[in-house]
Amino acid sequence: MNTEIRSVVVEREIAHPPEKLWRALTQPHLIAEWLMRNDFAPVVGHKFTLSGDWGSVECDVLTVEPGKSLTYTWNHVHADPAFDLRSVVSFTLTPTGSGTLLRMEQTGFRPEQKQAFGGARYGWEQHFTNLERVLAGLEQGGAQ
Amino acid sequence: MTEPHDILFRTLADPTRRALFERLCREGEKTVGALTAQAGVSQPVVSKHLGLLKQAGLVRDRHEGRQTHYSAQLGALAPLVDWTSQMTRFWEARFDDLENLLRRMDQ
Numbered sequence: 001m002n003t004e005i006r007s008v009v010v011e012r013e014i015a016h017p018p019e020k021l022w023r024a025l026t027q028p029h030l031i032a033e034w035l036m037r038n039d040f041a042p043v044v045g046h047k048f049t050l051s052g053d054w055g056s057v058e059c060d061v062l063t064v065e066p067g068k069s070l071t072y073t074w075n076h077v078h079a080d081p082a083f084d085l086r087s088v089v090s091f092t093l094t095p096t097g098s099g100t101l102l103r104m105e106q107t108g109f110r111p112e113q114k115q116a117f118g119g120a121r122y123g124w125e126q127h128f129t130n131l132e133r134v135l136a137g138l139e140q141g142g143a144q
Numbered sequence: 145m146t147e148p149h150d151i152l153f154r155t156l157a158d159p160t161r162r163a164l165f166e167r168l169c170r171e172g173e174k175t176v177g178a179l180t181a182q183a184g185v186s187q188p189v190v191s192k193h194l195g196l197l198k199q200a201g202l203v204r205d206r207h208e209g210r211q212t213h214y215s216a217q218l219g220a221l222a223p224l225v226d227w228t229s230q231m232t233r234f235w236e237a238r239f240d241d242l243e244n245l246l247r248r249m250d251q
């Protein structure tokens with residue numbers, strides 16, 4: 001079993017002040033507008049669910065620093081290990097001259113994740129890159 | 145444990161099958177006839193490959209009159225796709241929506 005831990009980092013300069021961004025990250029009706037339906041509360045230990053059309057994510061608030069940072073678990077529990085994901089999502093807000101630098105880091109693993117997935121055996125890896133390109137063009141924001 | 149991956153790799157290792165699958169991904173649902181027209185192989189060969197793609201869960205068929213329509217099942221690829229690239233695309237798209245929301249919000 002390979003439980004390699006990996007990270008995803010997405011950063012963006014947002015032309016709005018941290019206080020306003022914080023509201024969008026922590027008020028349920030606003031979170032629903034850009035992320036998913038939810039019962040979030042900015043309280044350490046609060047358990048909530050993010051619900052999308054494709055399924056739901058179980059979350060647990062880990063840290064809250066108003067206007068600065070927010071961390072919660074992001075566990076997508078699925079019977080098929082290929083979809084199962086255990087991770088932690090951290091948002092960090094840094095004021096800039098014209099707005100805020102928003103940084104999202106997601107760290108985690110799939111319990112049954114396999115390195116290279118045995119693809120080399122079939123000489124398939126180069127084609128996989130093409131396929132990812134196709135998928136990137138098709139996916140309009142939904143995590144599968 | 146490795147069987148689902150093995151089936152996907154074996155199925156997509158064949159260039160004709162891969163081309164059929166990628167075409168269905170890009171262009172959406174197609175009939176066997178439409179796929180044959182550009183596949184460079186005969187209709188029975190195309191049908192055989194579509195059958196194998198179907199067995200692997202990569203395509204779905206839908207019968208309408210005498211025609212069979214095939215479409216790609218992207219979910220079947222999930223075991224092969226690194227979750228980090230999926231999530232990167234997910235967050236990029238979510239941040240787009242976040243910026244749209246912020247523009248609509250009061251100061």
